[in-house]
Amino acid sequence: MDYGIAGRVAIVSGGSRGIGRAIATTFAHEGAKVVIASRTQSNLEETLAELEEIAPGRVHGIAASMTDPESVKRVVAESRDRFGPISIAISNVIGHVIDAAKEGSGPGAGTFQGMEAESYREEFTQLLVSSWALARECVPDMKDQGWGRICNIGSGVAREPSTHLPHLLPNVVRPPVAGMHRLMAARLASDGITVNNILTGSILTERNRSYWVWLAKERNITVAEATQDMTDRIPLGRFGEPSEMAALVAFLCSDQARMVTGQSIPVGGGGSLHL
Amino acid sequence: MDLQLKGRLVSVIGADQGTQAACRRVLEGEGAVIAAAPSELSYPLADIVIAVGGVRPGSDLLEVSDPDDLYAAWDDMTDAVSAYRAALPRMLENKWGRFVWVGSAQAKSVDAEADELAAMTSLGMLGLNKVITGEVGSNGITANAVLRGGIATDEDVANAVTFLCSEGAAYLSGITITVDGGIGSGIF
Numbered sequence: 001m002d003y004g005i006a007g008r009v010a011i012v013s014g015g016s017r018g019i020g021r022a023i024a025t026t027f028a029h030e031g032a033k034v035v036i037a038s039r040t041q042s043n044l045e046e047t048l049a050e051l052e053e054i055a056p057g058r059v060h061g062i063a064a065s066m067t068d069p070e071s072v073k074r075v076v077a078e079s080r081d082r083f084g085p086i087s088i089a090i091s092n093v094i095g096h097v098i099d100a101a102k103e104g105s106g107p108g109a110g111t112f113q114g115m116e117a118e119s120y121r122e123e124f125t126q127l128l129v130s131s132w133a134l135a136r137e138c139v140p141d142m143k144d145q146g147w148g149r150i151c152n153i154g155s156g157v158a159r160e161p162s163t164h165l166p167h168l169l170p171n172v173v174r175p176p177v178a179g180m181h182r183l184m185a186a187r188l189a190s191d192g193i194t195v196n197n198i199l200t201g202s203i204l205t206e207r208n209r210s211y212w213v214w215l216a217k218e219r220n221i222t223v224a225e226a227t228q229d230m231t232d233r234i235p236l237g238r239f240g241e242p243s244e245m246a247a248l249v250a251f252l253c254s255d256q257a258r259m260v261t262g263q264s265i266p267v268g269g270g271g272s273l274h275l
Numbered sequence: 276m277d278l279q280l281k282g283r284l285v286s287v288i289g290a291d292q293g294t295q296a297a298c299r300r301v302l303e304g305e306g307a308v309i310a311a312a313p314s315e316l317s318y319p320l321a322d323i324v325i326a327v328g329g330v331r332p333g334s335d336l337l338e339v340s341d342p343d344d345l346y347a348a349w350d351d352m353t354d355a356v357s358a359y360r361a362a363l364p365r366m367l368e369n370k371w372g373r374f375v376w377v378g379s380a381q382a383k384s385v386d387a388e389a390d391e392l393a394a395m396t397s398l399g400m401l402g403l404n405k406v407i408t409g410e411v412g413s414n415g416i417t418a419n420a421v422l423r424g425g426i427a428t429d430e431d432v433a434n435a436v437t438f439l440c441s442e443g444a445a446y447l448s449g450i451t452i453t454v455d456g457g458i459g460s461g462i463f
Contacts, residue, residue, distance in 0.1 A: 112359075112360070113410060117357045120399075132336065135337070161405040161409075168406050175398035175401055176396070178398070180336055183385065183394065
């Protein structure tokens, strides 16, 4: 199927690894002009080289932190200068890591009893302010074109906080992020702009693997046991691949999905419990 | 109905004075004791902490131009966290406690209210309530929310808050009661 996004300019934050890289790759295959932003120059170069083979001359990388609104502004301006007005914005920023040495580089851990109020603010910056800033900078271009796609890579805990894990910060900040996108969808629908949110379930990324290593240590079990415990919660009986996230994101960003907006959609192998 | 609130110590915090005053009045009518000046001194003694989110009628997330406005709304949430955490040790000791957040019904239905910043903040509190419930719920501590919408009065809101504080609401935690006169059309 032709998704109708050839020639469209797409920005993917966190685009050099994991889910972001899979999305950027799919967009490249669909003929879009793809800008990836990432904090780490080495990851960026490696992924760009890969993308360049798929889409010569249609990819661009920018080293930037997408949690700082000023830096988001710079990324959007540079993307526009390079390829033209932005049509697709994918926000894919990870949560605040409180103590990487202690906790692995996985999702922000912590408990209500142990977490200082200040950490809630940092997570808010990572997850909410970042996606707000990206949408805000891209919306004027989308309005001019009468066409736009905003998609946030969120988490299943937005709808069902994970209380079996020490997972306080995502549990608290993912719901507002999902809600913000729902509210933006209502504001932007009449401009031909759709806004959706992915409720990520258990996807196999390097980051998730490091989280399980941390969790296993924390619970004094083996990594295999920790992984099995997570797998047992997934009706499909396996973890998802980043490409399986990218498949839904590409559809939501297609011309065909023009009537789908304001949705939070789980990609979790049937693991979500909400009706 | 005896709500069994006699002698319970209540701290009410937040930005919206009218709603706070109504909560104090209704709870006092049920025999609860209201902390005269809610402060860092009173939180550690409270059996009940009620946090009232700020009201920013007509706020629009896409119209916000300064990220500081986002943080200002979010601070309502982190202020509640600080008060809740200060109250928690005594609640754990007593095996009894009530946390109630008062926020916007737009958190659950786009048409229930028009206050996007308050909706955003409230969604954070709904997540937090689930976490609190999972962590300390077995100690007789509940964490819930009242979401106001439509043309609900301060009194309407305070009545729902008071119910959630009562003994009869002991098995309700991590839930929301929407007080919006039925205007919100979201089912869930």
